[in-house]
Amino acid sequence: MLRYTFFRLVQAAFVLLVMTFLLFMLIGMMPGDPVENMLEGNPALTPELARQMRELYGVGVPLPVRYWHWLTAAFQGDFGFSSLYFRPVLEILGPALLQTLKLMVATIMLSIPLSLLLGAIAALRPGGWMDTVISFFAFASISLPNFWLSLILIIVFAVQLGWLPASGTPLAETPSLGLQIYHSILPVTVLTMFFVGPLLRYVRASMIETMSSDYIRTARAKGLSETTVIVKHALRNALIPMVTVLALGFGMLFSGALVVETIFGILGMGKMIFDAIRYVDFNLALIGLLLATIVTLVSNLLADLAYAWLDPRITLK
Amino acid sequence: MSAIDTELAGIPSAPRQTIWQLRRKRFLRNKPAVIALAILLVLSALCVLAYPYSLLMELDPNETNLLMRFRPPSAKHWLGTDSLGRDVLLRLMYGGQVSIAVGVLGTLLTALIGILIGVWAGFLGGKVDAFLMRLTDVVIALPMTPVLIVLGAVDLSKLGLSQALASSPGAVFLRIVIIIALVDWTTIARITRAATIEVRQREYVKAATVSGARHLYNVLVHVLPNITTPITVAATLSVGRIILFESTLSFLGFGIVPPTPSWGNMLTNAQELVISAPALAVYPGLLIFLTVISVNFVGDGIRIAFDPRSEK
Numbered sequence: 118m119l120r121y122t123f124f125r126l127v128q129a130a131f132v133l134l135v136m137t138f139l140l141f142m143l144i145g146m147m148p149g150d151p152v153e154n155m156l157e158g159n160p161a162l163t164p165e166l167a168r169q170m171r172e173l174y175g176v177g178v179p180l181p182v183r184y185w186h187w188l189t190a191a192f193q194g195d196f197g198f199s200s201l202y203f204r205p206v207l208e209i210l211g212p213a214l215l216q217t218l219k220l221m222v223a224t225i226m227l228s229i230p231l232s233l234l235l236g237a238i239a240a241l242r243p244g245g246w247m248d249t250v251i252s253f254f255a256f257a258s259i260s261l262p263n264f265w266l267s268l269i270l271i272i273v274f275a276v277q278l279g280w281l282p283a284s285g286t287p288l289a290e291t292p293s294l295g296l297q298i299y300h301s302i303l304p305v306t307v308l309t310m311f312f313v314g315p316l317l318r319y320v321r322a323s324m325i326e327t328m329s330s331d332y333i334r335t336a337r338a339k340g341l342s343e344t345t346v347i348v349k350h351a352l353r354n355a356l357i358p359m360v361t362v363l364a365l366g367f368g369m370l371f372s373g374a375l376v377v378e379t380i381f382g383i384l385g386m387g388k389m390i391f392d393a394i395r396y397v398d399f400n401l402a403l404i405g406l407l408l409a410t411i412v413t414l415v416s417n418l419l420a421d422l423a424y425a426w427l428d429p430r431i432t433l434k
Numbered sequence: 435m436s437a438i439d440t441e442l443a444g445i446p447s448a449p450r451q452t453i454w455q456l457r458r459k460r461f462l463r464n465k466p467a468v469i470a471l472a473i474l475l476v477l478s479a480l481c482v483l484a485y486p487y488s489l490l491m492e493l494d495p496n497e498t499n500l501l502m503r504f505r506p507p508s509a510k511h512w513l514g515t516d517s518l519g520r521d522v523l524l525r526l527m528y529g530g531q532v533s534i535a536v537g538v539l540g541t542l543l544t545a546l547i548g549i550l551i552g553v554w555a556g557f558l559g560g561k562v563d564a565f566l567m568r569l570t571d572v573v574i575a576l577p578m579t580p581v582l583i584v585l586g587a588v589d590l591s592k593l594g595l596s597q598a599l600a601s602s603p604g605a606v607f608l609r610i611v612i613i614i615a616l617v618d619w620t621t622i623a624r625i626t627r628a629a630t631i632e633v634r635q636r637e638y639v640k641a642a643t644v645s646g647a648r649h650l651y652n653v654l655v656h657v658l659p660n661i662t663t664p665i666t667v668a669a670t671l672s673v674g675r676i677i678l679f680e681s682t683l684s685f686l687g688f689g690i691v692p693p694t695p696s697w698g699n700m701l702t703n704a705q706e707l708v709i710s711a712p713a714l715a716v717y718p719g720l721l722i723f724l725t726v727i728s729v730n731f732v733g734d735g736i737r738i739a740f741d742p743r744s745e746k
Contacts, residue, residue, distance in 0.1 A: 128568075132568075132572050132575075135572075136572075140584070143584050143585065143588060144584060146588045146589055146593065147584070147587045147588060147589060148587070148589035148591075256727055256730055256731060256734075257723075257727060259674075259730065260674060260678075260723055260726040260727035260730055261723055262678055262681050262682065262685075262698075262719055262722045262723060262726075263682075264681075264682060264685045264686075264701065264719075265701060265715075265718075265719025265720075265722065265723065266719075268701065268704055268705065268708065268715045268719065269715070269716070269719070271705075271708055272708045272712045272715060272716075275708075276708050276709055276712065277712075283708075365574070368574075368575060368576070368577050368578065369578070371577045371580075372577050372578045372579035372580065373579075375577075375579045375580055375583075376579065376682060376686070379686065380705065387579075390580045390583070391580075391583065391686065394580075394583050394584055394587050394688075395587075395687070402584065405580070406577070406580055406581070406584065409577040409580055410575065410576060410577065412577075413575045413576070413577060414575050417571075
């Protein structure tokens with residue numbers, strides 16, 4: 118197990134290194150150069166200053182050389198300056214990551230119980246009317262464009278009814294927890310709607326398989342109540358594959374967060390990456406994408422380890 | 435003996451059916467899938483009729499008329515006009531052509547890449563397989579939307595294309611198809627690999643190998659024809675996903691570029707319209723939703739019809 122973990126960590130580190138190179142090349146191919154974009158917004162920049170800035174940002178130096186400079190600096194903890202915010206990128210990253218994590222944790226906390234409940238109900242009688250309704254809901258969930266759902270919820274609940282704010286960020290300087298939750302209702306609803314469909318389909322399939330296994334028949338034959346059989350015997354075992362799905366869903370959720378954060382004006386990682394790419398902030402875009410990749414890689418690794426820990430039949434080599 | 439014979443003779447033998455007749459029958463028994471297919475056909479017909487409709491009503495999808503902004507539905511503009519005075523219905527029809535074309539072409543390209551990688555990994559096995567599957571894992575681990583946005587932002591003129599060519603509608607369209615295929619092939623690759631490994635171990639492949647068949651012959655004659663079913667199912671399901679990717683990208687401004695309409699980019703500025711013209715924010719998204727959910731139901735129907743083990 119320890120050896121396996123070590124092996125996987127080394128592999129993940131290697132993948133990350135390759136990713137830095139690929140992303141650096143890709144981002145280098147975005148239009149314009151950072152100084153050009155600064156010149157547009159700032160007439161005070163003299164040609165002499167612009168030349169110095171170009172030198173600072175390494176414009177004109179071949180890409181592979183620039184990558185090497187970036188990499189060596191990155192190993193020393195220097196990820197460069199954001200041309201959009203005029204601050205070191207790491208300073209911008211922290212608060213943004215926190216925002217996105219809040220959003221994702223809230224979504225996961227809602228999605229897991231909801232998908233367990235709906236999935237288990239659907240699996241009780243496959244093909245029954247409850248199953249049909251829930252399956253339709255799952256299909257709707259995976260087919261809904263989340264940016265459109267956001268717009269519709271804003272139209273209905275913010276504009277027409279006036280019950281909820283259309284912005285995900287409270288205006289107050291230090292918002293209370295209640296106010297933060299109040300502003301998160303719509304974004305979290307959209308993300309949950311987006312996330313619960315795939316999860317619940319998994320729970321349903323897994324439950325149907327579990328319900329036909331021998332130990333469920335034994336449990337029933339012992340005379341246990343149907344609730345005990347379902348909750349204690351079936352659901353617990355059906356949960357194991359969920360770990361992997363959740364981990365894979367992490368990347369998906371991160372993608373969804375980009376759209377939702379952009380629409381609701383939440384200053385999280387997704388919106389940060391989006392703005393960085395739109396306003397060609399090379400350093401910020403790069404670090405944002407890398408961090409997103411790290412999060413997914415780590416969650417995949419944790420899922421594999423958790424899987425082996427939960428199911429003793431699985432051995433990792 | 436004779437008693438048994440007469441009994442057997444009394445049972446009418448089942449009519450001979452080809453596999454396709456059987457599959458069609460099973461599909462047609464699946465009501466949601468049939469309804470979804472009908473919806474898809476109607477939607478496609480509507481989109482194809484965009485040009486005749488524009489001639490009939492003497493409308494132009496891209497001609498702006500600032501005196502005609504935000505008009506309510508009328509005899510000439512059935513769904514009203516948008517913020518630049520263009521006919522909403524006609525733009526929805528043209529936008530649908532783009533979305534459906536991206537969905538279909540994107541799926542074909544995705545399937546091509548996925549099948550190549552899957553067959554290659556599954557048939558050869560060993561180190562090649564290990565490498566290709568790690569590659570697949572890495573691509574799966576990528577945060578999809580951010581990566582698609584970066585790919586969508588790449589300046590094609592920095593890749594050596596001329597400025598005019600890089601910004602032509604054709605290039606923009608192809609670029610979306612290509613970048614979506616670049617990140618979406620993993621599902622089909624995994625399914626193809628698993629199916630290939632299963633076929634590779636069959637006796638007829640071994641017999642062919644012993645008789646001196648080359649890998650290419652085996653793949654073309656034995657493997658590919660035997661793995662079409664799982665690939666067809668996976669490909670149908672990816673049409674919906676690709677349409678969603680395209681609309682999200684276009685919505686964010688990194689996909690189909692206006693004035694060419696697409697269901698995604700018709701919603702780009704919808705956020706500013708939620709108070710003045712909420713209906714404009716409803717139609718395009720509703721059509722995306724309707725198309726994608728129909729494709730998914732049809733895909734599920736095909737999966738059930740093609741899989742002899744699934745009765746429900």
